[in-house]
Amino acid sequence: MVEVQDGDSQRTVVVALAVNLIIAVAKASAAMVSGSSALAAEAAHSVADTGNELFLLVALQRSGRPADDIHPFGYGAERFYWSLLAAIGIFVAGGLTAIWEGVRQLQHPRALEAVGVGYAVLAVSLVLDSTSWRTAYRQLRRESRGRGIPLRTSLRRSGDPTTPTVFYEDTAGVIGVLFATVGVALHQLTGSAVPDALASMAVGVLLVVVAFRLAQRDRELLTNQSAPPVIVDGIRVLLAAEVGVLDVPRLEVLIVGPRRWLITGEVAVDGTLPTGTVTGLVEQLRTRLRGEPGVVEAYLTPVPAAHSRVGRVETARPRSTYG
Known part of the structure; x- marks a missing residue:
């Protein structure tokens, strides 16, 4: 059996943190100059992901402490707790904020400006998100092959929620960028802010779904689930x-x-x-x-x-x- 070490998980999280921090700044700047609600939603998405990676780094650090008299079986469950907080962060800071941004665009439409900047930022974001996604995917694949189980099973039932969390975040990041690109393009072509707003809300719904999926897995791990x-x-x-x-x-x-x-x-x-x-x-x-x-x-x-x-x-x- 091939054991995936915590160092692999930490490397995956650090890559995701660096990528999301860069993307968050770029998307927020592009949203301000373009007036696109979809870009604003994606900026909120990346800000939430950046905070979540910090939660995951704390989880890795605290869960690695040795057992003591107070916790005779160690602190491993700390990772489940902090991963649950990360899921809540995706739901609130990412999902609800993106949906609210879309509703606000419907109520108070804003004209698009500097569209080229928005497209450029979305293109760079897609490349960076794909890079982080590939890092998480490779670790999941290595883990599943080492244990002789399908990748989908490893993703759904992994006893370490760190890498699956990053994988789900980055998957949502790639899909969210595509939603935002379509929304901005339709806004530009039709002159209507409705597609832009709907793209923002679609990003929000996507993040809510991801948050619930991650929270469900963390709940299972925190309630004494059996080993495979x-x-x-x-x-x-x-x-x-x-x-x-x-x-x-x-x-x-x-x-x-x-x-x-x-x-x-x-x-x-x-x-x-x-x-x-x-x-x-x-x-x-x-x-x-x-x-x-x-x-x-x-x-x-x-x-x-x-x-x-x-x-x-x-x-x-x-x-x-x-x-």
Whole structure:
């Protein structure tokens, strides 16, 4: 398995931060001189994305702190919290602002000026957004290939929301630039501010959809979602292969941080083993699990083989396809 390190995520976020900061200044300047509401909406979009990248950098820094007495399983869930704040930022600073800008253009139409400046800024924005998008895409593809799962599954069920957040932001950035370009062009051709306003509102709706999608994933991660079946099955096989273990009737693997898991379960042991041997076997299994990448802690309870029920193995499997 190929592990994606936090350094990769930080590089992706830094690239997105630099790109969005440059684009935000350029779009805001072009919006002021052109009078285009679509450009103003895109400026708000880029400002929101810039703030969100700062949230994600804080998330990377705080989630990397080691475990202590207050947080015995580490601070990994901090990344989920700050990513949720980033989603809220996309919704408020990006989506609602863009929709409001479109409504204002409908109520108080403004004539276009310096259209060439607007087109130039949109063209540069498209190139820069595409560059940042490609960086996030490559990391997601590398992660999905390393874990042997489809890219779409990795994007929807990744246990690290940092790169998917950047990917969704940049995807919305590219689409938003196209919306704005069409709006400005129709405004110029028809002389009506309505297409410009509608483009602004379309950008806002797009950002609201992205915000809800990201917030939904962060909610799942913050509410003790199970690890993906590939992780659970691998741990089950490891436990069942140990001499003296007859079955694994119960196994839960919870996500407690990006690529971090807490394991609890029951192992059905050979009833002929002495009590001391069973105790040593369970401790040996716990030690082995703790040595696996990403496992923060493992709690196992030995049960007699008679307590192992075939049906429980299937019901214990998590419903998610990736975590």
